Amino acid sequence: xxxxxxxxxPGVHPLTQRxxxxxxxxxxLAAPLSDSDATIQSMEDASPTKWHLAHTTWFWExxxxxxxxxxxTLHDERWPFLFNSYYEAEGARIARFSRGLxxxxxxxxxxxxxxxxxxxxxxxxxxxxxxxxxxxGIAHEQQHQELxxxxxxxxxxxxxxGPAMWExxxxxxxxxDRGWTQHPGGIAAVGHKGDDEGxxxxxxxxxxxxxxxxxxxADTLVTNAEWDAFIADGGxxxxxxxxxxxWAWVNDNGIDxxxxxxxxxxxxxxxxxxxxxxxxxxxxxxxxxxxxADAFASWAAAQWDCARLPTxxxxxxxxxxxxxxxxPSHEPDEGNQLDEAGPxxxxxxxxxxxxxxxxxxxxxxxxxxxxxxxxxxxxxNGKFMSGQSVLKGASCATARGHSRASYRNFFYPHQxxxxxxxxxxxxx
Numbered sequence: 164x165x166x167x168x169x170x171x172x173p174g175v176h177p178l179t180q181r182x183x184x185x186x187x188x189x190x191x192l193a194a195p196l197s198d199s200d201a202t203i204q205s206m207e208d209a210s211p212t213k214w215h216l217a218h219t220t221w222f223w224e225x226x227x228x229x230x231x232x233x234x235x236t237l238h239d240e241r242w243p244f245l246f247n248s249y250y251e252a253e254g255a256r257i258a259r260f261s262r263g264l265x266x267x268x269x270x271x272x273x274x275x276x277x278x279x280x281x282x283x284x285x286x287x288x289x290x291x292x293x294x295x296x297x298x299x300g301i302a303h304e305q306q307h308q309e310l311x312x313x314x315x316x317x318x319x320x321x322x323x324x325g326p327a328m329w330e331x332x333x334x335x336x337x338x339x340d341r342g343w344t345q346h347p348g349g350i351a352a353v354g355h356k357g358d359d360e361g362x363x364x365x366x367x368x369x370x371x372x373x374x375x376x377x378x379x380x381a382d383t384l385v386t387n388a389e390w391d392a393f394i395a396d397g398g399x400x401x402x403x404x405x406x407x408x409x410w411a412w413v414n415d416n417g418i419d420x421x422x423x424x425x426x427x428x429x430x431x432x433x434x435x436x437x438x439x440x441x442x443x444x445x446x447x448x449x450x451x452x453x454x455x456a457d458a459f460a461s462w463a464a465a466q467w468d469c470a471r472l473p474t475x476x477x478x479x480x481x482x483x484x485x486x487x488x489x490x491p492s493h494e495p496d497e498g499n500q501l502d503e504a505g506p507x508x509x510x511x512x513x514x515x516x517x518x519x520x521x522x523x524x525x526x527x528x529x530x531x532x533x534x535x536x537x538x539x540x541x542x543x544n545g546k547f548m549s550g551q552s553v554l555k556g557a558s559c560a561t562a563r564g565h566s567r568a569s570y571r572n573f574f575y576p577h578q579x580x581x582x583x584x585x586x587x588x589x590x591x
Contacts, residue, residue, distance in 0.1 A: 178298075188504065189311070193215075195504075200212065200318070201213040202266060204260075204318070205318040207260040210262050211265070212314070217268075217273045218307065220246070221247065225253065228284065231290075238276045239268075239276075242276075244256055244257060252538070252542065296540075302362065308562055309560040309561055309581075319436075329436060329505060330438075334508070335446075336386075336447075337445060341467075342381075344481055346377065346480055351374075351485055354370040355567075356368070357370070365533070365545065366571055367567075367570060369532050371532070378591055380478065381586050382513075385447065385459065385463075386511070388445065390459070391444070399458075404461040408576065412452070412577050449509050449582045450581070453522050454577065460472050472587070472588065478515070478521070478523055482568040492568070495564070497514040498518060499517040500516065500557050502563050509559050516566060520555070521554055522585050523555055547573065
């Protein structure tokens, strides 16, 4: 398995290296798939692999090459209609649920387009005035690398044959005792500082103060074995554990376990990017909704003394090391995250980052004094601040270096096709 994140070569600007490595990793992730695999769309929330390859290229061509490279002409003037996602300022676009109908252009044609755009971008990468937009483009493509993996996992899961994207034996997790990191409460500084902390999405700032009551955060994620205990105790049948919307969702959709689980003659299994595999009891539970995470926390309150979901600010305060004098912060590059093209899977690594995104009880809303980025890229986050919840950390499918303490991932409460899990908190 080739490492697709090479060391910086002498004389190569780090931004150039990261751009090239990001583009290469996207293509390496798609390489095991056939044209048919890359074209299918299994639900409206998910997009075909081919569309991810194209949309990330459209982003560079539209916001960098078209707008900043003199004399540049679009590769194909018809394609922006196909590969714009949700940017109203960029005009009309194909309906999201129709992306899987795009049998043309072919994967080969899109890869040729990608190569030409990557080559043309070489003329802009050393322009310091464009560095913030290039950083945004890299982060954008990294987000689509994760979506590519979770979307194709959902698509392959629909196939009764249970095909694997990669043939591999997945590592097993080690059992770890749960401990708790205590925070004494008080005023915490949260949110991104700005240029002092490097790149961040606009929704991560500005830096501001919040009041936190004393609490403790678990140092392990909830595991498959713990979720099995929740199920065995009637967790999916006990209305008192569930939010009203969550209880309706459970009953309307017949939910009785995390996504990708099955228990049949082969014993407990779950579907992975390496096909159906025995379910590891010590691995973090993943592919759960906010509704399920909240219900589990309600059930766990009797098991672990006032357990609940943390707020995003509690999580961030611990990640930044604000819980005690001289307490070290958690490094965003730690844990099980995406380094190269190969089967990704949660393994229960230590630290706050990696394995799976962690639900919080915080709504995705603007921070005090939030101002969206100017122009079309201002549509990136701000217009989605309604009805969604914040998740913190990173998953096994998140490109290493993509996340940070201030990072705010967000999904609707019923969605669970991402590598989503939970880490408990409790009042003290």
